[in-house]
Amino acid sequence: MVVTLDLAKARPADLVAGASPLAELMAGLHVLAEPEHHPESRAWLGRVRERMPDGLATDLAYHAPLWARFRCRLFYPFAGPLDRDLDGELDALSRLDEDTFVRYAAIAIRGTTFPVDGLLADPSGFLRACERRSYSRAELARALVTDPAAVRAGLVETLARCATSYFDAEWRMVGPRLRDVSARLRDATRGATVAATLASMSPTATTTDVPPRVHYDKLQSATGAVAAHGCLLVPTLRGWPHLIVKLDPDEPVVVHFLAGDWEQHRQVSQSLVRERIAALAEPARLDLCRHLLGEPITTSELAERTALGEPQVSRHIRRLREVGLVTSRREGRMVYHRLHARLLLDLGVDLLATVMR
Structure with missing residues (x-):
């Protein structure tokens, strides 16, 4: 099983590399929600929990279905330019049209892609599916269909509290490293093929020339086209060994890739x-x-x-x-x-x- 990117008609200009503090914040929240999957982050988890104010852990647990398993598309850029600050990305999240917010929040809460059209008019099937997953998913799902504006406001406020309590300090350290990775990737893109650039996102990636494609070694099957809406390359230093590839219709492909040292985190097919x-x-x-x-x-x-x-x-x-x-x-x-x-x-x-x- 692989995730495949179709490179037909794709040009180097279709690839946009840049850092995203919101995506990095979400990667850390995933580790907080699934600590047993990330023993390498034990020291980091201890530091974050020490700095977390009363009530924030409870609010994060409430919103955790948005990042625990299925990473919500809302936390990735929808367009360039990248390398914005967190306040700018949170402002963009606050101003996103409600249909788009509900669509991607619902998909993440349920934990799988499904037809979202008409969800607010008839949410019964969505709510039943979330109830079968867990109580926490059902609770957040009911809130979403009842008052999506309140869910969004609560989410943005919770993310802003994360920034104040620990993430702003962390971003001052990791942000320059991720921006440097992005700058070097942009330089490399100018002298490399689209296939070579995308294959460099993972040590287990493979390519084919006919048809032109790159294949990411993952236990799922999906295909997306780069030329349709472009591809955003977002590095992360948190959450090995995840390689996240977002293939949402009418949106740019997003590849959230590990920017750390692969020699320290060896991967095999x-x-x-x-x-x-x-x-x-x-x-x-x-x-x-x-x-x-x-x-x-x-x-x-x-x-x-x-x-x-x-x-x-x-x-x-x-x-x-x-x-x-x-x-x-x-x-x-x-x-x-x-x-x-x-x-x-x-x-x-x-x-x-x-x-x-």
């Missing part, structure tokens, strides 16, 4: 994760891993220890080597095999990152 799990599902291979862990060992020694024939051991070793879990080196006439213990240790993290990405 979902196909490789599946292959490694499948390789280890064979009991004989799992037993071989026990012997391969302690020291380099030959095929003949493995055969003697496991009561398998040497051809069988060779086949199992070859499969483990194909998925990177075993390394082999020759010394004279002997070939020694050893388990790549670090990759085995990382497999759980890789699986979680694949599910979350």
Whole structure:
């Protein structure tokens, strides 16, 4: 499964890169709402919670369906120029027409895309769907259909309190870094193809020339066209390993990508994760891993220890080597095999990152 961007007729000018404090604030709110998914942010979470005034945590929990799982489109720019300040973005959110606000708020609260036209006239199906998800979603959904203006005012006021309590100070540190990433990306775009620029958003992205497309490795399937309304590239330093791609009709594509060090947050493709799990599902291979862990060992020694024939051991070793879990080196006439213990240790993290990405 992949998210695909169709690049037919797309030009470098269709790509607009820039920082968004509102998107970065939302990324942090997602971490606050789903802390168990982000152990790397534990220290940051502690600092934020210490600075959070009374009542703000309750208000954030009330609005959390807007960012906990399905990131609401309202928190991303709808057009350039980017690199605005948070006050400007909150003002734009306050002035957004009500139909657009209700549309994207409802989609986020329900947690999936659905036909929103006529929602306020007949909200019964929407409310039932939200009630099946959770009480908190149902509560916010009822408020939205009853008084969308009040929901918007409460949301903007809550976001402004986040800015005052902790985010303004955080943005003074991370904002220059994100603006620098955006500036370097704009420079790179002028000398690169659209496909190369979009593929640089993720270490697991792939491209095709015919038809011209970029594919993002995610556990969902969706397709959007860049040339239709352009594409906004928004970097973030918060929320590894998420790569968010917004493909809303009549709006620019948004790619919210990790601007941090990929070497510190390694990602592998979902196909490789599946292959490694499948390789280890064979009991004989799992037993071989026990012997391969302690020291380099030959095929003949493995055969003697496991009561398998040497051809069988060779086949199992070859499969483990194909998925990177075993390394082999020759010394004279002997070939020694050893388990790549670090990759085995990382497999759980890789699986979680694949599910979350």
